[in-house]
Amino acid sequence: MRKVKLLAFTLMVFSAMQSCKDKDNLQEVVQVPEPQKEEKAAPLGNPDDVKAEAGPFKIARLGYAYDALAPHIDAKTMEVHYSKHYKKYTDELNKAVTGTALENKTIEEILKTLDMENKAVRNNGGGYYNHTLFWEIMAPNAGGAPKGAIADAINKDFGSFDAFKTQFTEAATKQFGSGWAWLVVDKDGKLIIGSTPNQDNPLMPGAGISGTPVLGLDVWEHAYYLNYQNKRPDYINAFYNVINWDAVAKKYDAAVAKK
Ligand code: MN
Numbered sequence: 658m659r660k661v662k663l664l665a666f667t668l669m670v671f672s673a674m675q676s677c678k679d680k681d682n683l684q685e686v687v688q689v690p691e692p693q694k695e696e697k698a699a700p701l702g703n704p705d706d707v708k709a710e711a712g713p714f715k716i717a718r719l720g721y722a723y724d725a726l727a728p729h730i731d732a733k734t735m736e737v738h739y740s741k742h743y744k745k746y747t748d749e750l751n752k753a754v755t756g757t758a759l760e761n762k763t764i765e766e767i768l769k770t771l772d773m774e775n776k777a778v779r780n781n782g783g784g785y786y787n788h789t790l791f792w793e794i795m796a797p798n799a800g801g802a803p804k805g806a807i808a809d810a811i812n813k814d815f816g817s818f819d820a821f822k823t824q825f826t827e828a829a830t831k832q833f834g835s836g837w838a839w840l841v842v843d844k845d846g847k848l849i850i851g852s853t854p855n856q857d858n859p860l861m862p863g864a865g866i867s868g869t870p871v872l873g874l875d876v877w878e879h880a881y882y883l884n885y886q887n888k889r890p891d892y893i894n895a896f897y898n899v900i901n902w903d904a905v906a907k908k909y910d911a912a913v914a915k916k
Contacts, residue, residue, distance in 0.1 A: 712751020746784030783856030796901035
């Protein structure tokens with residue numbers, strides 16, 4: 658009889674231990690992970706601190722803070738675009754021209770007479786020129802409609818400002834892969850719209866569209882992917898809110914005066 662009691666007691670203890678173990682297991686399964694410490698975004702840099710490596714071409718001053726075009730173009734995109742991509746094009750262009758006959762030419766002279774087989778200058782010289790123009794034709798609290806001579810020319814050459822926007826949007830949307838959409842003064846002083854792949858531009862021989870760019874839109878994914886992902890049309894629509902038409906007008910007036 659005593660043996661039976663002992664056995665029963667042993668079983669009870671054993672079963673209690675099992676149940677504890679099960680509880681522990683259960684706890685392990687449903688255990689909620691420790692809340693992750695929130696990663697703080699690194700503070701934005703100062704665009705004025707970005708300098709080119711040695712060479713004839715300098716980083717053009719941005720003229721506004723990285724977050725000045727938000728929400729249309731977000732601060733992080735602007736910072737990476739200006740301090741990394743643009744700097745890289747500038748540094749690589751400097752490397753490519755230093756010690757060559759191109760060293761003392763302006764970027765416009767280099768591109769207009771470019772040997773398109775010179776890939777280092779084509780890609781980086783194009784990248785340098787295109788982005789330098791891009792920073793200039795955007796501004797905070799800008800957008801709206803152009804005024805003055807360029808507004809008249811847009812109405813004359815496209816029918817209306819809305820018709821211009823439709824055509825420019827289409828060029829920017831349909832550029833397959835990386836490239837740029839352009840508003841250009843052609844050899845007759847007429848405004849035309851087109852696009853180019855990669856870092857090509859209308860100054861280069863045989864680029865498909867020829868003339869003096871007065872407005873350019875970067876449609877490389879690095880220009881919008883952080884904020885817009887695959888939605889390039891949303892980025893293009895947002896761009897109209899940051900176009901600095903005063904800067905575009907100056908470029909237009911200068912291009913027409915040369916005709
Ligand atoms: Mn770019």
